[in-house]
Amino acid sequence: MKSKILKNILIFIGINFLIFLHLNWRNNFGDPIRFFNILMAVFLWLIIYNPRKHYNIFLALYSFLICELFYNTPFGIESFSQIITLLFMNWVLLNVFTNRSTIIVFLTGIVAMIFYRLLFIVLLFLNSSFHNYNNFDIFIYTKIFWNETIITTGVLTLFYLISSIFVKRLHPEYVINTTRLI
């Protein structure tokens, strides 16, 4: 019980640190580097490793909504596209991309980022049609979002490759299986 509470506290601190890191990254870095979407990369990485853990979806929901407080776009548009993307990718990883090779991870990143930004553009376009918010420029969006997709997917794949070495070495399930084989 005590360890469960401690674990939850640590997760809460960790998730807030991640939000802070995401905001700070965008605030402090220049144009190509700041396109890296830390939150999407981390949550995609988490659902690639364990798509059956629902806890991740709710953690993502919390962090996306907190970040939305610092955005100028109408409240809810960005976080809605992010959470729908994660749910969609969760379903895809459970049913379609069941393999966990590097190519699949790369493809997951590409599909997720394109789906996320397409949904975002559609929602922003709908919003600009109904409201006075008319900051809608398809040229600049395409440029930004293409850069974001490439950088985020690249880092996600690289991070997956590096982390898979340690996860396979340190995860109890793998350790036990290896011992049995020996």
Added chain:
Amino acid sequence: MRFYSFKKTYLSAIGLFFLVILLHYFGYLNYPENKIRDLFLVALKAVDAKKQVTATTACVSSSVGLDNEILTVKNKLLEQENSELHVQLNFKNQSHSNLVTAQIVAKNLDMVDRVIILDKGTNDGIKKDQPVVYGNGVLIGKIIKTEDTISFARILSDNESKIGATIMNSDHSLGIVEGGFGLSIKMVFIPRNENIITGDQIITSGLEMGTPRGLLIGKVAAVENESYQPFQQAIITPEIDYEKINLVSILIAK
């Protein structure tokens, strides 16, 4: 073929999301939202201050001792802040508007817009459409959104930014200054027969509500006057680099 699906999880996540959105738009979440925002902004400010100290330390000579170095850095930062405040105080004395000095706590967080977040909000009398200036009256942008303790200002280089302006030439040409994808600023809708020279200064025209005449925007860098177009346009060099400012003032009409 059997599909794995976690309907309960998916539905509860979407339901929870819509509940938060509803509560947000009805205003029930204002208090916690402001508190969360303040907490994160304090942390962002702290990092920004540390970054400034580090950057200045790199500029200071390494021949002096570490304590001396830190003191020199702090001194330099205070001097810089002091001179910025001094210029703004001069401007305040000359201006017919009230000035609220604000610190920039974050820039361009949502990637889509060129927007800065200021640490003053409706509690300090900030309202939408008030002009944001730097130093001795250089226009940076306009307030577009306010919260209790913070406000969002769109800078001139944002592609949605549009401000009425005048060129300080013999014709006193009128036009609209607008941003170009965060990369440049240009003045459009200038009549073709008016004479513009590179280096002419551009100021606000004062034809908009809440924006006084005479706030400096920049200088003409190039003129594009094509025979097949009804108007000419001028590319503007901004008076300052918008990415390198920390302290600004918001003009509140008396």
